[in-house]
Amino acid sequence: GAVVSQHPSWVICKSGTSVKIECRSLDFQATTMFWYRQFPKQSLMLMATSNEGSKATYEQGVEKDKFLINHASLTLSTLTVTSAHPEDSSFYICSARESGRAYNEQFFGPGTRLTVL
């Protein structure tokens, strides 16, 4: 149980293009999903909190117009990196918290490696 998938697992794109990353909770419903970014040999930095049916909450310093988040259902959240540039190259990881449960664990997806040329 508590499986989270991400698609794609890796993507290479040209500078200026947009890339969409999907995060799905496969065997549970997730009211809240989180998007993190991880640079090489660094820890996870929270980018935004995604709530089903409402606007995402972005962390300080994260551009909401550049990193578009949509959480249209209880099992799917998407992150779109718009007008990507080489400095956006990173490992993007989502996590999901199961709705209605007493415990607070977040389960993570396998991550998406984005390379912007």
Added chain:
Amino acid sequence: EDQVTQSPEALRLQEGESSSLNCSYTVSGLRGLFWYRQDPGKGPEFLFTLYSAGEEKEKERLKATLTKKESFLHITAPKPEDSATYLCAVQEVGSNYKLTFGKGTLLTVNP
């Protein structure tokens, strides 16, 4: 000031050599402290959640403990397959369940 500090940054052990990883935290109200394991190029794998001082949890060769200021992850008789980065994260009361991570401890277990 970092809310979550992990030490050491890196640790090399021989197979069977037990040790502990440390996670110290400074938050006003702790909802939970989480330990994850992360292998290179993969997402973090959930290990434990601790909620209150004095709590302990075990899973195979791993045991996590919690005090009011820090948590320890004890590794007993480690095997090479325990090699990974171990991440500690805290969840603060009123934070909408978001996690704040430490920088991790890279554990290498040599055969």
